[in-house]
Amino acid sequence: MAKGNHVFNRFDKVILGAFKKILALYGNDRDLDAVNGSGANVADAEAVLRSKYKYSYDFFRRIRDHEKIALIGATQDDRPVITNDGNSQDFGRASAAFEAAVMKWAMAVAADDPMENWRQLVNAGSDVAAQESYVKQGSSLEGTPASENARRGRCVELSEFIKGELTGLVRKWLLAIRQDLQAEKVSYDPGNFDAWKSQLNANVFPH
Numbered sequence: 001m002a003k004g005n006h007v008f009n010r011f012d013k014v015i016l017g018a019f020k021k022i023l024a025l026y027g028n029d030r031d032l033d034a035v036n037g038s039g040a041n042v043a044d045a046e047a048v049l050r051s052k053y054k055y056s057y058d059f060f061r062r063i064r065d066h067e068k069i070a071l072i073g074a075t076q077d078d079r080p081v082i083t084n085d086g087n088s089q090d091f092g093r094a095s096a097a098f099e100a101a102v103m104k105w106a107m108a109v110a111a112d113d114p115m116e117n118w119r120q121l122v123n124a125g126s127d128v129a130a131q132e133s134y135v136k137q138g139s140s141l142e143g144t145p146a147s148e149n150a151r152r153g154r155c156v157e158l159s160e161f162i163k164g165e166l167t168g169l170v171r172k173w174l175l176a177i178r179q180d181l182q183a184e185k186v187s188y189d190p191g192n193f194d195a196w197k198s199q200l201n202a203n204v205f206p207h
Contacts, residue, residue, distance in 0.1 A: 055176035
């Protein structure tokens with residue numbers, strides 16, 4: 001049984017935490033908890049979120065439910081977990097900085113570009129030691145590729161996903177947050193979608 005050394009840290013949990021803090025400002029954090037399995041009425045909670053956060057909730061769902069997000073969670077080695085190891089600490093600091101940047105982006109007119117903090121998060125999001133162990137030794141988790149080459153290929157695939165498709169979804173989610181909050185709650189200046197889009201770095205990870 002794998003002991004929890006994730007080759008890639010849990011970006012989805014960071015995004016969930018940031019989104020929950022924003023929704024808490026308007027009393028909807030428990031609705032987000034409900035759709036993530038707290039035991040509350042899922043249908044009612046989802047109806048509220050789709051109504052109040054039409055665009056940002058949709059992108060949140062696309063991130064959370066992406067098959068490669070699930071694959072990230074299933075890519076672990078079998079080494080004993082080291083409490084507060086360097087990679088976890090680095091990722092924790094980067095997570096806090098990204099979350100703070102997202103909150104400012106959601107609530108402040110002249111907020112800085114959170115994509116720079118996302119880049120730092122991505123840079124801290126890979127555990128090199130766990131990846132080396134995973135590639136060389138494998139993992140007891142079901143579905144782990146049998147060969148070293150296949151395991152290395154999975155790591156490359158996930159790294160490319162994080163830097164490419166996931167980064168693009170995060171950019172769209174950030175834009176969608178402003179779009180939703182402007183509609184009902186926050187007055188941005190300028191309130192032009194193109195202006196917000198130009199503020200976000202389109203080339204965080206050039207392809």
